[in-house]
Each structure stands twice: as C-alpha cells, then as structure tokens.
Amino acid sequence: MSAHVLVVDDDRDMLRLLSMRLGAAGYRVTAVESAEAALTQLAVERPQLVVSDVQLPGKDGLALYDEIRARHPALPVILLTAHGTIPDAVEATSRGVFTYLTKPFDGKELLEKIAQALALAAPEGEAVPAQESWREAIVSRSTRMAELLAEAKLVAASDASILIRGESGTGKELLAQAIHKASVRATRPFVAVNCGAIPEALLESELFGHVKGAFTGAVANHRGLFQAADGGTLFLDEIGDMPLPLQVKLLRVLQERSVRPVGSAQAVPVDVRIISATHRDLDEAMAAGQFREDLYYRLNVVTLTLPTLAERREDIPLLANHFLARLSVKYGKRLNGFAPEALKALATASWPGNVRQLYNVVEQVCALATTPLVPLALVQRALRVPSVEVMSYAEARHRFERDYLVGLLKLTDGNVADAARLAERNRTEFYRLLQKHGLTPGLFRNDGHVAD
Template identity: 40%
Template sequence: MSNILVCDDERSICEMLEIALRKEGHKVETVTSGEAAKRKLDSALFDVVVTDIRMPQTNGIEVLRHAHQISPDTAVVLITAVDDIEAAVAAVKAGGAADYIRKSPSLIDDIRVAIGNAVERGSLKRQNLAYKRDAAGRNSLDNIVGTSPAMGKLKNTIRMVASTGSTVLIHGESGTGKELVARAVHTCSPRAGEPFTSINCGAFPETLLESELFGYVKGAFTGAVQNKRGLFEVSTGGTIFLDEISEMTLTMQVKLLRVLQERCIRPVGGTSEIPVDVRVIAATNKNLDAQVADGVFREDLYYRLSVIPVQVPPLRERVDDIELLANHFLKKYAPAAGKSIRAIRVESLGDLREYDWPGNVRQLENTIERAVALEMSDVLHVEIPTERQKNKPAAAAAVAGFSGNGQVAINADGIDMEAYVANIERSLLQQALKQANGVQTKAADLLKLSYRSFRHLMKKYEL
C-alpha cells in the first residue's frame, strides 16, 4: 500500500483515479490545482504523485520540480494530452519524472502499471542497500561468535524468533552485542531483503528523536527546508532497532505506543498519517520492571515491546568463548594494522579467562585492538585492564575469607581495603541479581537494602 497524491484540474479524473487506486489498497488524496499540490507536498509525505501537465497557473512540470526539491524520494508520474508528449518525454529523460501516461480510455490501467513500477523501483533500491549490508558481513548469524552452551541457546532463540513478526525486546549488559543479535534476527527473518535501520534512543533529545523516527515536513521547524522521511517510513517492509529504549522520555513513549498500536506515523508538522509495515526490535541494559515500578517507563509500552524477550548473556557467563573471541578479534585487527601476529601468548589467554570483563565483548575487543597496535613480535601479549591489578588483593582476600574469629586475614603484603570491600559489594549485587532473575526490587530485598540504595550501588559498579 502506497501514499499517493493525484493532481488534475478536471475533478472527474481525480474522482475516477481515487476510486480505482483505493480499490488497489492505496491511500489517496486529490487536489485540482498545481498550487494545492505543492501545499500538500509541503505538509505530507507521498510515495507517488500523479499529476496532469497542463493546468492553469501552476502546471505539472512545476509540481514535478517542487516535489523533487521538497521530497526527492517521491516518484512523479505525469498525465499528458497528445500535444504535451514532448514536454513529458523531456521530463522523463531529464530524470525528473518516473513515467508519463497519455490520456486515453486505458488511463486507469496505465496509471496502475506506472505506480506499480515506481513503487517496485523504490523497493528494489531499499533491497540493494540491504544486500550491500549483508555483503559487508554485518547482518549474519555467523558473526555472533561463540560455541558455549549459553550462546548455543541464544542462537536457537534467534532462529525461532526470526520466523515470527512479533516485537522483540533484547535485554543485556552494555557491550554484550545486542545490536548484533537484532541484526541476526532481521537477517534470519522473511524481511531479510528489506532495510534494517537502528537508532540509539539515548543519543537524541526528545524533539530530534521524534523527527528522526517519524520524519518531518518542510517548515515544521527552523532549518526544515524540505520533507524528510523518518526511520519508520524508511524501514517499511524491514526492521527498525531501537537501542537503549529505557532512555526514551515518557512523551516519546506515548507516541511510540501509538505507532505500535495503529501502525501509522505522523511526521512532525504533518497533517496526515502514513501507514508503515515495520518490525520493531528494542534493546535495553536496564531493568524495565523496576523502571515501570518507578513510573519512568510506561507499563503498556513495556508489554507491547516485550512480546518476545531475549536475554544476551554477559561475557563472564560464557568464559569458554573468550579465547575464541580473542582470536577472532586478532584476525580482524592484525591485518588491518599490517602485522603478522600468528597467536596469543598462553599466559595471556589465561589472564583473559580469569578477568570478569565488566565491559563484556566490547571491552575485550578494545583490549585486543590495543594489544595488536602495541605488539612488535609475532605472538600477542595482552595487558589486562589496570583495574584487574587493583582487584588482585581483593580477590585473594575474598578467597581466603574471614578468619575463625570473624576478622579478615591480612597477609604480610597488606590488603587494599577499599578494593576488598568493593569486590564484596559487587559480588553480592551480582549474586542477588542472579538469584532474583534480574528483578532489581527483589534483589534489593535479598540484600536488605532500599531500592534507592540498591540503584546507587548498581550505578557505582556499572552493573
């Protein structure tokens, strides 16, 4: 279904085309002058404009030029009389018009074909962009590196989820690869040939996020000199990934909820709605149950998004994958740096496995990239992040535990008390979260903490 504007100074032709095109399932608006068509183009987004060439005051060629200035993605089909053929042909050859149709008894059928061709060309353009992304290797399930049981379970979940059209909510800590999972869901789905677009909801202020998602029309705000399609419209037929959905304001949450319910968007400054067919995948590293309880995230939107929840495991829960990932990143960055590094030192691999990786896969990737840049030999030595050295005394003390009289055993080298206490607090938080299945309010109860204090510690230790 497409959004179509018909412009002809003969009202009977407008009515005839409107009836015929609506029967085809299109959304149709009609105007009887070139000036009215230009005003419509200024206030709404159209997939196709069908306009007569010869009209008083503002003719079809002027409508064509205005459409391509205001909305370059809009296809324009010209309707011509016999004596307008030369002008129509010139417009097509110049690359402005998508097609031209002569007024004849077969006008309706010819218009149907021209619109179908214009819509198909737009679809093929989107598909070609999607195929280029696939060729770059960014969307494949194979790019989710890991053979651990946790990753095997995740990949099976992706395969099952992909075949549905349901909304997906991905949970996972920062750096676990939530966007990679979203791309894999898209690639394994029937929508794989259509666009995949992503946006970080926390990276934009509310007003800018609205225009990015829903688009805007000329004059909607200062600097809006032409119509712009939003990501929902650009993604029609495909998938849109809303990362850090928990950062979206309550006002924007209401607008997103309406889109999910009605499957229509209204561009900023626009007066008409545009139907969209988009699969929504959202992601968060926050506990949305707790945010709903705190009143900062809408409960109805949460249930709309979390039709199919997917949990991405942190790296510390898939230790068996660390060596595989490290070698994967070595193969990625060594050739790019012009270095012939054949392997990672055995002792470095041991250190990599022992570290708990609070920044997850992203931190591991950055660590390997840095090590490659600094390595001068053919075997890679990896320096573990400095906080690990700080935590070594704490880790040793934690293993030793308390002495029989309830005191901490302090060896001859002393102990870093601050790091020791921090290590215990972090460990208790992680254990409580695991026992509470990620529900922060329950975890706070297990630790006899107020929810406010629990949230403060979670933020302190970046959990």
C-alpha cells in the first residue's frame, strides 16, 4: 500500500505541482490550502507525512507544526520555506521538524527527503509469512540483508560447513540459528559455544567431553558439546580465538566425524553440522601462523558476511522500535515510540558496536523514559555514554591482555625474562603470548623505538 502524504500550500499552482510530483512517485496525496483544513483532514485520516509551506493564511506552517506535534508527536513534518522565513524554519528543526527545503526546491531532493522521513516513521512492518518463519528473529527490510538471507536459506538446505564473517555485535549467532531453523536438522539441537570466552584448559573438555578421572576434578563422565549437538548444528563463535593445539583436534573430529573425550581411548561417532563465526581476519591469522590453513578450508566451504549496522541504516528505525516494544514490556512501561528527531538521531549515529550497541541504547532510554514518546534528549544522552556491553567478553579480555603485556615490556625495557617473572609465567609461555598479540620485545628497548 502506498504511503499517504498530506500537502499544505495556499498557492494553488504549487499545490498542483506537488500533487503531480508525489503522485507520479507513487504516493497517495491529499492536498489542502490552509492549516485549518489540514487539521480537519488530520482528524478524518492520519497520513504518514505532512509537507507544508511556512507562509499560510491564518495559522502559518509553524503554528500548524506545533498543533501536529501536540496531537500526533510521532508524525514527521517537512516545511517548505521562502528565503525570508529560513530562520524560522531552522529554529523549527531544533524543535523537531524533520527538515525544511527552500523555494524554489529541487524535485529530486524533495523526493529523497520524503523517502527518508517515511523510512524513519515506518511501522514495524507486516508479520513474517509462515514459510519465512525460519528468519523471524532477524528484523530487517534492507536490500543488503534480504540478499544475505536469500543466500543463507539456499545454503541451509545443504550440509556444507558455513563461516559467518562480521564485526562484533552484527548478529552472527542469530544468523546461525536462522540457518539451523531452515535446515533439515531444525528439529535437532542447536548448540552454541564462544571459543574465546572459555579458558584454553577447559575448552577441549567442553567441546569433546571427558571421562571420570581424566584430570583433577573430573568426578564423573561428561558429554561434550559435540555429543550434545548430535544430529543438529554446532555453532563455534569466535573460531579465530581457538588455540592451535585444539585446532588440530577439531580438524581430526571433522575428518573422522567422531570425538574422543579427554582421558578416553574410545572414539564416539557424531553427526554434526558446523557453523563457525569470527570478527577476526583469518587470512591474516593464517599468515601469522595463528590459524591452520587446512582447518580454515574445512570450515569455510561457504562464507556469509554480515553487514555492519551503518551499512544497513534503513533497518535502524525498524530495529529501534522492535527493541522498544520488547523492552517496554520488560520495564513495565507504555512506550509508543520515538519522537521523529530522536529516530533521526538514531538513524544517523555511527554505531561502532552495531546492533548490540543499538539494543543497549534503546534499553537505556527505555529504563529512563518518563513519557510515552522517547524524546531526542534521552537518545542523545544514551549515545554519548559509552557502554561496556558493546564489547564482548572475548574482546575485552583480548584488549586487557595486550595492554598488560605492553605495560610489562615498557616497564622492563623489552626484557622478556624480567617481564615473564613479573607476570609469574615461564618464558616459553610468555613468548607465546607475545606472538599471539604480535608484540616484538626489541621494539620496547630504550633505543628510541618504543612501540605505540
């Protein structure tokens, strides 16, 4: 169904021109010649957007905007202004008008602004059709995501191993779950493990299991995650953080389709589809000797790359309203949506933490909101406050570890033996940590070449 636009202008020629242009662009247009007529029309049927001239007989366009804001706070308004009323229009944008255009305006620019305003004001959208229920948890209307989901559904039908690439917070696990739901394994378990969040000493036992007495604390047999996912899908998140010794064992499991629990002499057959994910550049990791090439080609039969949130901006209003609807239930509040200028601020923010950061921002404004419509000031406050949740546990640990090593090397003037002693680690293990983070001790010696 085409969007409904209410156009207000006392110049009949301009009104006719606007109606023709918008009608040709596929919009349903209602044209009126005064603010009073516009308010009457709004009482009959609410449009998705109002385009109004500033200079009108009786109430002017700014007064009309104030009344629209009072009655329909989420309805976006675009003002058309002559040169003399530009200061008023600029001031109006600070009060929430979506944008203003000066006469004579470019027809293409007008259509672009209308499309942007409608995208921000668009409702959450229709329910996902039954045949598309596999991806109902993924909220999107962008072309970029539509293409990715079409490809994901295609590869879901096979049993090929899939590598999902994408920055932290883009939704790699959500996509993996959707692929599992679209596959023939949908009725079997989906098991997820973050390879960077589990200590190296425990990861092997978690993946492959162990038998009673295999090590101190192993008081009973333990089924690993491979066995837990038998017949279904195992999602290995942050595969790039998996230690090299474990990479060898994982490769053997994929080749032999069986696991050997720690401490056991007997292998257990498993039937598991592997989906892995990483935010790291695995090509660089292979070149640095940190990731096995043979394992890479086993895991990377098909690659799917998730776009950043900044690369799918048309999804931001949809996601923000979706999260607000969910979180308002959690916080027991009646929240109707975002003010147009608040939604505009969300849509134009940088989002280094991607969808995860957007969720955190919406949760903060939801917790603090005192009015049914979330105002711009609350969104601006949330965007200014850095949120630790934006960084995953694995990323935080990786950053701390590197900063700690850099601090030790600076303190000891690049002397590995002294640094290892301070860290209470043997020199071999310390060298391994330095290699993991690409740190060269010689650069920290006091000869003018100190690492950044």
